[in-house]
Amino acid sequence: MSIVITGASGKLGTLILNQLLHKVPMNQIIACVRSRETAMPYEELGIMVRYCDYDRPDSLESAFAGASKLLFISSSHPDDTIRMRQHTHVIEAAKKSKVEQLLYTSFAFPEKSSIPLPHLHLATEHAIQATGIPYTFLRNALYIDFIGTLDLKTAIERGELRVPPGDWLFNSIPRQDIALAAAAVLAEPGHLNKTYELTASSPWSFSDLTAAMAELARRPVSLQQDATIQNWIYGFLRKIDASSTSNDLEQLIGRPSTSLKESIKPFISL
Numbered sequence: 219m220s221i222v223i224t225g226a227s228g229k230l231g232t233l234i235l236n237q238l239l240h241k242v243p244m245n246q247i248i249a250c251v252r253s254r255e256t257a258m259p260y261e262e263l264g265i266m267v268r269y270c271d272y273d274r275p276d277s278l279e280s281a282f283a284g285a286s287k288l289l290f291i292s293s294s295h296p297d298d299t300i301r302m303r304q305h306t307h308v309i310e311a312a313k314k315s316k317v318e319q320l321l322y323t324s325f326a327f328p329e330k331s332s333i334p335l336p337h338l339h340l341a342t343e344h345a346i347q348a349t350g351i352p353y354t355f356l357r358n359a360l361y362i363d364f365i366g367t368l369d370l371k372t373a374i375e376r377g378e379l380r381v382p383p384g385d386w387l388f389n390s391i392p393r394q395d396i397a398l399a400a401a402a403v404l405a406e407p408g409h410l411n412k413t414y415e416l417t418a419s420s421p422w423s424f425s426d427l428t429a430a431m432a433e434l435a436r437r438p439v440s441l442q443q444d445a446t447i448q449n450w451i452y453g454f455l456r457k458i459d460a461s462s463t464s465n466d467l468e469q470l471i472g473r474p475s476t477s478l479k480e481s482i483k484p485f486i487s488l
């Protein structure tokens with residue numbers, strides 16, 4: 219068996235690879251990167267590295283050759299037109315290389331969103347299904363990193379978190395949990411033609427967030443609704459489905475996702 223992972227130099231790819239090393243022999247893993255510098259940490263560990271650039275179709279077929287499983291980590295390019303073209307290159311190369319199973323990092327509950335980003339993931343899923351290659355869609359929740367835009371440290375200093383009015387609920391979890399689930403799927407046989415929504419199993423609210431902040435800071439933090447708040451993130455959150463949940467992740471990793479209190483520690487740095 220050989221497991222080929224694209225985007226292996228990225229934050230999610232690195233976490234998945236590290237988890238996978240605990241589950242399968244190292245000689246079954248192939249890390250795909252697009253530069254010499256990002257290849258080095260893997261080469262030093264003795265992991266096989268292949269060059270792969272989504273913009274260079276000629277690099278992809280040889281990168282994917284012999285793959286029993288190809289984990290395609292979605293492109294991080296900010297332009298959706300370019301990103302879709304890159305995804306098309308990867309899918310065409312997977313077909314030509316006769317990849318046996320194609321796993322794709324999609325976005326959770328894309329059907330319920332009203333902006334192009336989740337629709338791009340949905341279009342990529344459809345393009346993968348059209349190839350006939352057995353697939354596994356890992357639909358990732360919005361990473362909990364989004365709370366980095368809320369300046370929790372200042373909110374703790376002030377003793378209040380101000381948010382726009384609304385019934386805000388979130389399914390966000392840390393990348394680490396998503397990586398664990400992806401590694402579990404990669405290491406096990408099966409999971410063919412399945413779609414997993416990798417989210418928290420129950421939603422959390424801003425009240426839960428302020429409670430977790432207060433507990434970590436050992437001081438009160440209240441929640442205030444403020445209609446004058448201007449922060450792009452709320453516009454984005456309103457246009458995606460950031461709240462629907464599923465038990466898929468919990469079932470794949472054999473435990474609930476990381477608690478909110480634990481998840482927000484890196485964003486508070488007290």
Ligand SMILES: NC(=O)c1ccc[n+]([C@@H]2O[C@H](COP(=O)([O-])OP(=O)(O)OC[C@H]3O[C@@H](n4cnc5c(N)ncnc54)[C@H](OP(=O)(O)O)[C@@H]3O)[C@@H](O)[C@H]2O)c1
Pocket residue numbers: 224225226227228229230231251252253256270271272273291292293294295304323358359360361362
């Ligand atoms: N669910 C969410 O909240 C969320 C948030 C942000 C992004 N995402 C998506 O999830 C993916 C993984 O997240 P992440 O945190 O690991 O992102 P990341 O750290 O930015 O990693 C992106 C990876 O994609 C690689 N890549 C980008 N363009 C490429 C190309 N043309 N050819 C080959 N490889 C290319 C990068 O390679 P280099 O190291 O060479 O740049 C890097 O390894 C992102 O790419 C994005 O599509 C999801």
